[in-house]
Amino acid sequence: MQGRDPGEEHRTATPLELLFDLTFVVAVSQAAAQLHHALAEGHVGSGLTGYAAVFFAVWWAWMNFTWFASAYDTDDVPYRLLTLLQMAGVLVLAAGVPDAFQENDFSVVVLGYVIMRVALIAQWLRAAAEHPGGRGTALRYAAGIAVVQCGWIARLWAPGVWAPVTFVLLVVAELAVPAWAESRGRITSWHPGHVAERYGLFTIIVLGEVILASFTAVQSAMTDHGLSASVVLIALGGLVLVFALWWTYFAGGSAVLANLRTALVWGYGHYLVFAALAALGSGLEAALDAAEHHADLSEQAAGFAVALPVVTALLVLGVLQRLTGSGAVGHSLLVVAGALVVPALAAATPALGLGGAVLGMGLAVAATLAANIVALRRRTGG
Template identity: 30%
Template sequence: MAGDLLRTRDGGHARVGFVELFFDLIFVFAITQISHALLAHLSWIGALQGFMLLGAVWWAWIDTSWITNWLDPERAPVRALLFLLMAAGLVMSTSLPEAFGEKGLIFACAFASLQVGRGLFTLWAVRRHDVLRPNFQRICIWAGVGAALWITGGLMEGQARLIIWLIAVAFEFAGPACYFWVPGLGRSHTEDWEVEGAHMAERVGLFIIICLGESVLVTGATFAGLDWTAPVVGAFAAAFAGTLAMWWIWFSKAHDAASDVISHANDTGRVARRAYTYAPILVVAGIVVTAVGDEMSLSHPGGAIDFAMAAVLIGGPMLFLVGAQVFKLAAFGIWSPSRLGGIAALGALSLAVPVLTPVGLAACATAVLIGVGAWETVATHRMPAEEARTPE
């Protein structure tokens, strides 16, 4: 029966299953593909295309995470769905570098089949659920319209594809924000999107780990193929320390407290939509751009810094901190002095670009991230015990 596919809500923490972790492996490859595509086309158009592709990858992943929050991945039909989504995701990932070239239609069809297929399966699975069924009727309609936009763009070329896919990405982002409103069917309500909060927080945390792991892979692979001169070793150390600092900042007390917030919220759907569906995309983008900057500083640690290199070496960490601040604001309604201070410091660092080498700029940006992490750790330790669950 369809009802048998739903998770059992017994008040405990629904741990992330091995099949969910297996599904996530596809996205390690996808994030790597986006990094390489951005590095190969480091321009304003390349950055826009990279953001659009990252947006598609993010929605393919986060929408699936919502589904496995409701459906039990230990059930055979749900597990089969995840395997099919993995196959579509693998096709999508392999076509990413040529998505704006010869493989645009392949990319569009893979993404569309993933979104529509997942929605239709879930609609079938909840067909006897009075609350979730109308919700997924609306979601399937939105997925169908989105699929038509992606496939139409895939059939186009050049600027036409870029414009249509830009509309398609905006449409994906608009869905939850508009509560999947459909004429005649009305809109959904966040109270209908009851989620298991700790599971959602853990899933997003694991995706951040995927992105950080991709950064380590890029750094290690690039470093292994270079002569280990002092500047190259310095760039490697800065890149690795920067990745550790981003992990430190994200998985601070604020992450644990945010998991607590969503777990005990009266409207878990509202918190999940705001803090775990929208806010992390900037963090992910920051990690991807930082990985590109790390590869550039490793390959060219000395000499002058051009605009593109400065943009990624400063912009990557800045995007990460902006996303971390947006997440904190979405989860707690708090402006973080440490994260705002880090953003300001990175902005000021742009003034020093003319007198720095790439490895020097990378080291300075990493120092800012480490400073933010240290600031938050010290601030947390100074709080009274009764306030320990609230971030600084």
Template identity: 30%
Template sequence: MTRYLPVVRLFRTREAGADRVAFIELFFDLVFVFAVTQLSHHVIEHLTPVGVLEGVIMLIAVWWVWMYTTWVTNWMNPEKGPVRWMLIAMMLAGLVLSTAIPYAFDDRALPFAIAYVVMQLGRTVFVIVSYRLVGRHDDALNLTRIAIWFVYSAPFWIAGAVIGGDLQLVLWAIALAIELFAPLVRYWVPVLGNSAIESWAVAGGHMAERSGLFMIVALGESIIVTGTVFSRSEFTPSTVLAFLAAFVGTILFWLLYFSHGAEHGHRFISASEQSGRIARLTYTYLHMLLVGGVVLVAVGDELVLAHPDDPLDAPTLAVVVAAPALYLLGNLLFKRSIGRPWLRSHLLGMAALSALWLAAPVIPGLTPLGITWIVNGIVALVVVIDEFVWPHDESEVADQEAADSVVI
């Protein structure tokens, strides 16, 4: 048994304080700061339905790589040498993937696809081998099922990259559909069956903190875009107001998530006996909506800063209004999944944004700058309602049993 001891130490214990986020995990996130920047620029440069769909495919792929790695570092100790070097290797592959994003549907499709497949399969095989070395064969079997599902999707990634054209988008969408469906059926494979939900238990505090940190990474992209575009813009009253509008919008997004969501989610999953179920729905799936909303708002900020006083066109209107609507939807579902009631403020905010989208084309003289401040006013109203008008009484929050019924 002593010969297994060094390998045993590759895994986190469940002692108090053992679930803290390690510095190497924050270092790993730097690659994804770059990836989110690349994604927002891709959407800006390809602001068409197809271009946005390409961005969605790549955003989900980036999130999927990051989230699976977060699950692994929840189980394994990233401060141990082999795990640390695995993360560094993932960073290198992630850098290849990130640099390929602007041309992933052109001449760098194959580097993107290969980097993605290598990251997903390579990390999973590493964990399988680590589990087997310590005799945890049931855990190794769970990861084997996951690896098999990645093997199922890999041909679609590679074939899409090789074939290119319209089929690339279809094949990559099929690959992601396979991977998104896998957790819902608990990675069922013939002969091996599916994984027990109990085997997905996680350290809730670590999962919640890592997801919150990714939200900060995504919000940081808005700051980067705002600062970069403003520094290159002519200094006029309109650009100053557009700069302030972008900054205010980012702060409002931060308040929506971190004031009454992040910490409650941290406590909720930490206290739950079904942490795997909550981590699957709340942090693996629903956070995709939140990240998508943040990336889209960075696109809107750049569009408005570049042309604050131009006539309002349909693409700019769609992005500026859809970004907070998607973010509010993500927050609504996230907070509901951690036991909060259906928040009327969020529902009213989404209704107001929908009405604005319909009414904006007939409002005379409305500019991108004007629509941005109106949107900020709607989101600010949601924040104020949450904070002062309809204060959240913890005694009204659904208890753990009610919340478990919400989780898939």
């Protein structure tokens, strides 16, 4: 485990990394499903809080493995077995998601999270032993991760108001570990192109989960009451939203991660991107429930359940793509305009109908994308 060349040509995702991602889809699916149930039952505040907490654990464990694998993927037997242990950990975490939402019991989630993190500590210790040039950085990673995991375990006994306070403090500590570990000595030899590709692949996987969740909800609505005009419009609008957001993400080439600071901002910002895209599926399911009168949620509230994830994804992607010189951001004002039109359509749900509002959101995002592409081509002369 000597560290891979950060300038290596044709560095692509491995079959093991793709299999690893698929186990995380289970956890993402569980979090999105529980958010959908919370929205449908009218428990918006508690649902969003639980979703943000669970999704952080899922995203952060995925991100840490991805960056480590970009630098130290030896693909030998010990590496594969430790990766398998991390995959087992995420499945344990996924099994604990319902209790985290419904009972505020994070014990199984923390158990799965710690399993994943212990496996990663072992990987960093191996890197420290076998790669003298990166030993200091590897040891700082191992130590930082270990200390924070002790904090997560201790938090299970945090009383009352200390539970949310300690959660925020531990999240800050988690985010600080890479910055601290990389700030002294040799920087880990992660591959910029490989990391950008891995994030893009996970984006596709999350969007695929949105399509699957929406299809399941449409199928259920058809089985119960047949195919109504509202269901058709929501399904069509949801498909346009997914396609337009996919195009927005991948237009204009891969992100250019020129330095560690840019890479960290870009990488951390994807928490909001991934969480928003997965939440879009929950919002579309809640909208279908509301259209069929199966939810304790008004049609206007269901419209906002679709609109807010879309607005979050548009704005965050706009910032990250401007930062890295990628994507379809021809002008920042166009992104802002699109982000204003989408919630305005949600507010107009009583006049447009829920189906019309969701379809309008899809068309608004598509129009924003088209306008940005035109502006980008004029600016670059393409």
